[in-house]
Amino acid sequence: MTTERDLLITEVALRDGSHAIAHQYTVEQVAKVAKALGEAGVPYIEVSHGDGLGGSSLQYGLSHTNEMELIEAAVSVSGDSKIAVLVLPGIGTVHELKEAAKLGVKMARIGTHVTEADVAAQHLSKAKELGLETVGFLMMSHMAPVDKLVEQAKLMESYGADAVYMFDSAGALLPHQVKERVRALRQNLQVDVGFHGHNNLSLAMANTLAAIEEGAKRIDGSIRCLGAGAGNTQTEVLIAVLEHMGIRTGIDLYKIMDVAEEVIAPILQVPQEITRDNLVLGYAGVYSSFLLHAQRAAKRFNIDSRDVLIELGKRKVVGGQEDMIVDVAAELAKQRN
Template structure:
């Protein structure tokens, strides 16, 4: 089974109070994500809300700029989000852009039937459609199965469950997706929020139950307590031998850029602590090794994270070689 990651940093920014991601910052995000081999990059909502930030309306000029930011030879594709009730025929030009690989419909359970004509309309124009059931923690399995059957019949290519409230627990995630897999003929996706600190655990359980698409964001940036941290989850996928295609160092460096550009935090050291933990957890490094590496980094005028990234890029062939190299360094340190 091939796991695919979708980054939702730019689209989620719409829900973060005070977040202002200008065009240059958006270019950096898309460029870095494409270099890191992230499969899908969601850049915002398609709407007529002109005058708001770019991510709230996604005018064609913005989409073209984001398309140009994808590196040559990259397989990354852009994604747009749409509220079905806001659909207008004039949006088709944007949604049919060759760099847009998917349009996701944001669907409350009570609005399922109203969304079906929009799914059919988009499919008639050759657009790949994902039906995203929001606030899935409020729905029971039978409601979700009925939702699934209806949107598949309308032509949906993907079905997503969104834990919009960050309230799902791993057993519930496993149960939902196990049963949903039995009734679904399309790829399944999961959009976790991290309100209870369970985004990673829920995403792992979702994958084990057959989910192929997982959403995350840089540094977990997003509504409320945030989303699944995409750089952390890329490392988890690597460690579980589920996927090694994602450039974790590129994601960490991009997260650092995003942190300085538009992610606010009360502790200036929190970024480094979190990102150091990703690499030390990935390679199972103990505190003695990390202390030695930290002293080496300080003697060279670097932060520990900088040295870990250097080691990752220069000596990493696999975890065994990295651990061996780290042990050698600790012995001479």
């Protein structure tokens, strides 16, 4: 294994994966995972509620453990790996960002809907002021034309982002669409471009490779696919593929395989696979973290969860509108009766 890196991998299982286990991580689990990831040479490890700092709520899902305790545990054992947090303006506040920085977090990842970069200005500025590496996210990137994506990315760059990611939050994009978007971002930004995929259409790996081919230098992965929906680009598989391509990540392939098999697998409540509901997330272009909310609402009203997801896609419901899921299910049940 070489410690030289041609691109930077962020492991998101301790944040995005929180959705898959209903935000029930314990301090012991997070510490064990973060320590093992650090020993494998993963440069960045994201730790937060699935919806970012401050996400623990009735609307987004209550955490088993205060996320600051999880962050503190991860920082204490992660070695040379840097702990990152997600902040979604409107959910997470500057106060929580400051608290995380005091605990030793080194990177702030500030996310907005793809057309709403302007709401990130305060958070990006504060993260820079706190001395954090600062990354901007444009979520649900499939919902905006390329020129709008570029416009919003340039705003995030102007607010101080050290890198800007396009998020395929629904796992709805096809490889040629990823290439077109990443190419446009690379042509118009001075900072690094990143990509975050979801595997709802079984395209996370293909889309990630498409992004890398167009010059993306920051890539998210979730070990054992532990992420919302069908998960993200599977980290241990990605490392193997990149080694085949001669692309250096600085991550030990055998060690990251062992983390997946011995540490992550026992945490999974069910195997991460492309179920019919996960597939519909990508097909309908629905935010991957809506999955459990839609399934619960469908069960409550005795309707098909796929119908709920399809309707959410038709209405272009986005992150932050989780309260609408129950309303949609109730309307569908009423129409059926």
